[in-house]
Amino acid sequence: MSVKDPAPHMPDLGGASPRPEALGLPSIAEQVSQVPTSPGCYLWKDGKGEVIYVGKAKNLRSRMLQYVNLTDDRAKIPLMMQVVRSFDYVVVGSEHEALVLERNLIEQYHPYFNVDFKDDKSYPYIAITESDAFPAIKYTRERHRKGTRYFGPYTDARAARETIDTLRKAVPICISTCAEWKRCRRYLQSHPDDVAVANMVLAKRGRPCFDYHVGRGPGACCGAIDTVEYASHVRQVENFLSGRRSQIVEELEGQMREAAQNLEFERAGRLKHRLEVINGLDDRQQVTFPSSVSLDLIGFFREETISCACVFVVREGRTIRTSEFVLNKGMDVDEVELEAGFLKRYYDETSDIPAEVDLAVDLPDAELLGEWLTQKRGRVCRIHRPQRGEKSRLLEMAAKNAHHALNRYMVRTGYADDRTNQALLQLESALALDAPPMRIECFDISTLHGAFTVASMVVFTNGRPDKSQYRRFKIRADLDEANDFVSMQEVLGRRYSPGRMADARFAAAAPDLLVVDGGKPQLTAAMTQLEELGLDIPVCGLAKSDEEVFVPWDDTPVVLPSGSASLYLIKQVRDESHRFAITFHRELRTKAQSVSILDEVEGVGPKRRRAIMRHFGSMKRLRAASVEDIAAVKGVPESVARDIWQTLRAWEDDAVRTQDAARTQDAARAKDATQAPGVDRDPVVHDVQPEG
Numbered sequence: 001m002s003v004k005d006p007a008p009h010m011p012d013l014g015g016a017s018p019r020p021e022a023l024g025l026p027s028i029a030e031q032v033s034q035v036p037t038s039p040g041c042y043l044w045k046d047g048k049g050e051v052i053y054v055g056k057a058k059n060l061r062s063r064m065l066q067y068v069n070l071t072d073d074r075a076k077i078p079l080m081m082q083v084v085r086s087f088d089y090v091v092v093g094s095e096h097e098a099l100v101l102e103r104n105l106i107e108q109y110h111p112y113f114n115v116d117f118k119d120d121k122s123y124p125y126i127a128i129t130e131s132d133a134f135p136a137i138k139y140t141r142e143r144h145r146k147g148t149r150y151f152g153p154y155t156d157a158r159a160a161r162e163t164i165d166t167l168r169k170a171v172p173i174c175i176s177t178c179a180e181w182k183r184c185r186r187y188l189q190s191h192p193d194d195v196a197v198a199n200m201v202l203a204k205r206g207r208p209c210f211d212y213h214v215g216r217g218p219g220a221c222c223g224a225i226d227t228v229e230y231a232s233h234v235r236q237v238e239n240f241l242s243g244r245r246s247q248i249v250e251e252l253e254g255q256m257r258e259a260a261q262n263l264e265f266e267r268a269g270r271l272k273h274r275l276e277v278i279n280g281l282d283d284r285q286q287v288t289f290p291s292s293v294s295l296d297l298i299g300f301f302r303e304e305t306i307s308c309a310c311v312f313v314v315r316e317g318r319t320i321r322t323s324e325f326v327l328n329k330g331m332d333v334d335e336v337e338l339e340a341g342f343l344k345r346y347y348d349e350t351s352d353i354p355a356e357v358d359l360a361v362d363l364p365d366a367e368l369l370g371e372w373l374t375q376k377r378g379r380v381c382r383i384h385r386p387q388r389g390e391k392s393r394l395l396e397m398a399a400k401n402a403h404h405a406l407n408r409y410m411v412r413t414g415y416a417d418d419r420t421n422q423a424l425l426q427l428e429s430a431l432a433l434d435a436p437p438m439r440i441e442c443f444d445i446s447t448l449h450g451a452f453t454v455a456s457m458v459v460f461t462n463g464r465p466d467k468s469q470y471r472r473f474k475i476r477a478d479l480d481e482a483n484d485f486v487s488m489q490e491v492l493g494r495r496y497s498p499g500r501m502a503d504a505r506f507a508a509a510a511p512d513l514l515v516v517d518g519g520k521p522q523l524t525a526a527m528t529q530l531e532e533l534g535l536d537i538p539v540c541g542l543a544k545s546d547e548e549v550f551v552p553w554d555d556t557p558v559v560l561p562s563g564s565a566s567l568y569l570i571k572q573v574r575d576e577s578h579r580f581a582i583t584f585h586r587e588l589r590t591k592a593q594s595v596s597i598l599d600e601v602e603g604v605g606p607k608r609r610r611a612i613m614r615h616f617g618s619m620k621r622l623r624a625a626s627v628e629d630i631a632a633v634k635g636v637p638e639s640v641a642r643d644i645w646q647t648l649r650a651w652e653d654d655a656v657r658t659q660d661a662a663r664t665q666d667a668a669r670a671k672d673a674t675q676a677p678g679v680d681r682d683p684v685v686h687d688v689q690p691e692g
Contacts, residue, residue, distance in 0.1 A: 018047075019085065028084060029068045035061040039098045040091040041105055044113075047085040051109040056098040060089055074334055075562045080113050099365075099372050103348045115333065115341025118306060118326040118409075123153035123349070124160045126241060128234060129176065133188045133195045133227055134220040135234050137164055138176035151241040153349055155323040163241075163321075168211075169273075171236045171248070172218040180209035180221035199226040215270065242352065243294065243315020249275065292316045295356040297391065298346075299398025300339060301406055302330040304568040305419065308406035309342045310398045313352070322398075324405035332562050335361050343369060343383075353377035358384050360395050419565045420463035426566035427513070430558050431551060433538055437513035438462055443495075443526075444517040444577040445475075445487045446585035453479055454588060455491035456581035459511075460573050471495070472584045485525040488516060492529040496537075510537050517574055519543040519557075523550045542574045597651045603640040611635055612644075623648050 021027040035042075037059045044053040044067070057063030066072040067081060090105075092098050106114050122141040129135045131147030139161055144150055154160040164175070174181040184202055188194060194201045203223025211217030218225045218233055225233075236248045252275050259268035297312040307330040311323045325346070329338055340363050347353060353376050363369065366383040373381035386392040410416055424436035431437075440460040447453035459469035473494060475487045494500060501510070514530075514537050516522045523541035530537055540558075541550040547567060548557035560567035598609045615633045616622040622630075630641035 028087070029065075031087070032061065032064045032068050035064055035089055036091060037061050038091045039093070039095045040089055041098055041101050043088040043090075043105065043109070043111075044080065044084045045086045045088070046083045049086070051088075051105075051111050052083060053080060053111050053113040054102055054105045054109065056095070056102040058095045058098075060091070064089075074337065076113060076332060079561050095368055096371060096375075099344070099368060103344050106345070107348070115327055115329045115338055116345060118328045123155060123323075124157050125150040125152035125154070126160055126164060127151070128238060128241075130234070132185055133198055134174055134181070134184065134230055136174040136176040136178070136181055136185075137167070137237060139164060149238065149351070151238075151352055153323065153346075154321065155325060159321065167237060167240055168216040171233050171240065172211075172216055173233050173237050174217055174220055175211065178209050178211060178217070178221070180207065184221050195227065199223040243313070243318070243320045293356070294354045295358055295391075296354045297358045297394050297398050298339070298343070299360065299395050299400070299402050300335070300342075301399055301403040302335070302338065303406065303410075304331050305565060306330045306406065306410075306415065307338060308402040308409065309339075309346075310402035310405060311346070312394060312398050313354075315354070322401065324402060326406065326409050336363060339363065340365070340369070347373055347376065351376070353381055355380065356382055356384055358386055358391050358395060360399070361385065420569065423565035423569035424463055426560070426564060427570065430560060430566060431513070431538065431540055431549070432553070433513065435512065437511075437538070439509075439511045440513045440515060440573055441511040442515040442517065442573045442577040443488065443491055444574075444581040445484045445491075446578075446581035447475075447479070447484075447487070448585070452585055452588045453477075453487055454581060454584045455487060456577050456584060457491070457495060458573065458577045458580050460569075460576075463569060465576060470580060472580065474588070484518065484522060488518075488522055488525045489529040492526055493533065496530065496533050496535055510535060512538065514539040515570065515573055515577075516541045517577055519548070520550050523552065527552050542570055547571065597647055598644065601640070601643050601647050603637075603643065608635060608640070623652065 019027070020031070039056075039058050040060050041054060041056050042060060042064050043051045046052050055063070064087070067077060067084075070078055070081065090101060092101055106116065110116060125140055125142075127138050127140050127142075128149045128151075129138065129147070130149050139157075140150075152160065154163075167173075168175065176182075184198075184206060187202075187205070188198060191201075199220075200223060202221060206222045208219060208222040208224070209217055212219040212222065212224065218230060220230060232251075236251060239248055252271050256268050256271040256275065259265070259271060293314060294316070295314050297314065299310045299312075301308050301310075307327045309325045309327060311325075312319050313321050313323070325342070327338065327342060329341070333341075339359050339361055343357065343359070343363075347357075353373050355377075357373070362385050363383060370382050373383075384391075386395065424438070427433065428436045438461065442458050442460075444456050445453065446456070453475040455473040455475060457471040457473070459466045461469070473491050475490055477483075477486050477490055479486065496510070514526065516526045516539065518541050520541065523539065526539050526541070530539065539552065542548075543550065543557070548559060549570065550557050560570070598604045598612065604612075612622065612630070612633050616625060625645075627638070627641050627645045630636060630644050631638045633641075636644075
């Protein structure tokens with residue numbers, strides 16, 4: 001894998017200009033204190049004057065002061081406010097107007113810190129050209145035009161085209177790509193007085209298209225249908241796309257019965273075929289409700305810097321389509337902000353508003369968003385969080401679909417490679433390295449009050465785990481209590497000794513970056529050992545508490561941007577080393593507990609031990625045995641049996657205390673260390689205990 005310069009993707013953290021107070025101007029806080037308390041939208045800007053975040057507020061001054069005073073607990077706020085150099089605001093009449101304006105401003109500026117679609121492409125829609133005398137159906141990615149009704153968005157272009165194809169089999173309607181329809185449209189637009197008698201005019205002037213001959217076109221081009229009957233077809237199509245299929249079925253059944261009564265059997269047959277097309281859709285339906293409900297269920301799945309939303313569109317109790325959208329934010333924003341941001345963007349793009357929108361979280365402004373959707377829909381729409389039942393189950397299913405869709409997107413676009421490239425380049429810049437760290441080695445210590453002390457070494461090559469290079473060490477120092485500094489110095493001395501550096505089982509060259517799990521003290525211990533070995537290896541320490549990176553050339557830790565690819569990578573390296581170390585530590589504890597305690601009992605030699613184990617078959621059965629059971633073993637006196645039983649009881653009591661202490665320590669160390677996604681939990685390991 002090669003490293004290339006990534007495209008600019010975030011504001012310059014240094015800012016392109018100094019803060020206002022450095023120029024003798026009022027500070028941001030002083031300027032915010034003069035902002036009105038009216039509802040409106042605020043726009044934070046960086047040193048270049050570019051908008052980096054847009055938000056709405058019922059009280060502008062109060063909301064903006066939360067940013068300035070860092071009382072907003074979202075993780076991205078401190079980083080964002082480092083970049084802010086100025087702001088604008090727009091006062092409106094109500095919070096509802098602020099919501100609409102916020103959506104328009106985000107669409108205009110595409111701020112970096114706002115939740116938006118990842119690729120910002122235009123999604124497919126199915127549209128009906130209602131302003132035409134004979135409205136046509138079309139597949140389009142165009143922006144919404146006046147006089148055209150849009151259904152969607154769809155994220156699968158093929159599914160949208162197949163929907164049009166299926167729909168035209170059920171309800172004949174003109175398609176906008178038809179050359180004859182275009183000719184008729186041009187004529188009627190230039191002769192508006194002929195619209196009322198369009199069928200008679202077109203019967204003389206027009207000619208039938210191919211779709212009319214195969215039953216997918218109603219024959220508007222040749223005068224086979226008038227505008228009134230055609231309007232009923234358009235209404236059926238719109239009902240179909242809105243999910244109201246029952247109305248179409250009732251109308252078609254009524255027309256079929258009427259045709260049969262009038263002995264129009266050929267027409268009745270065509271209507272029956274259309275009904276079969278519509279009813280056949282139910283055979284493929286997998287997600288249904290027992291009642292006729294209209295709702296959207298939106299599930300989410302988040303990675304570190306990217307996420308996906310999956311929308312189940314349910315109409316009349318049936319899921320009529322699913323759509324997946326990749327978003328430009330992941331775990332770098334909280335779940336509430338992510339879901340609220342998507343909801344605003346999605347329903348700003350579509351006119352298909354349900355009676356209910358189901359999410360997995362409670363939104364603080366759910367009532368306001370519900371009012372906005374109600375106004376767009378023309379009828380009541382509420383935002384709901386189901387706690388149990390079928391809706392809750394379907395939300396989980398939507399989240400699983402979002403997970404799969406995000407994985408497909410990452411594989412298809414090579415997103416993981418791009419993010420790794422960005423991470424390596426960002427680490428090179430932030431840690432002042434000579435080159436991107438193509439080989440990263442990380443060490444971690446795991447112990448229990450000085451007992452079973454081990455160290456792990458994990459290796460990331462080209463930004464990915466290189467499990468063949470993983471190593472683990474037993475610490476030889478005689479420790480009465482936990483001492484990470486002595487342990488770290490020992491393992492580094494063994495790993496980077498001249499003999500180990502020449503060992504084929506290790507890399508032939510020193511790593512580009514050495515990471516130690518811990519803060520300044522652990523970093524100092526590593527630097528001391530490397531100096532004794534005469535090695536010049538770039539090294540840093542990563543503390544768990546605030547995810548701060550300590551470097552030897554500055555007392556102030558380096559803070560990598562929250563949600564950045566570099567922070568994601570270095571946390572993944574650290575967490576993997578911790579997992580690897582604690583796994584080895586637990587293995588040693590387990591082995592120690594399984595060592596035969598019989599060796600500690602006076603009067604039990606190899607022969608009696610073999611006889612006892614042969615009799616009971618396992619330590620578990622031996623621990624459950626009574627004194628009499630043990631004495632029943634051939635060659636074991638009762639006094640020795642009693643000593644064995646007492647020793648086993650004492651050993652069990654000590655084991656319980658040890659396990660309790662281990663759980664406490666493990667829970668404390670693993671509190672902030674989450675498992676890195678995409679890394680196998682059971683790699684092939686090498687128990688390397690080199691001499692020297």
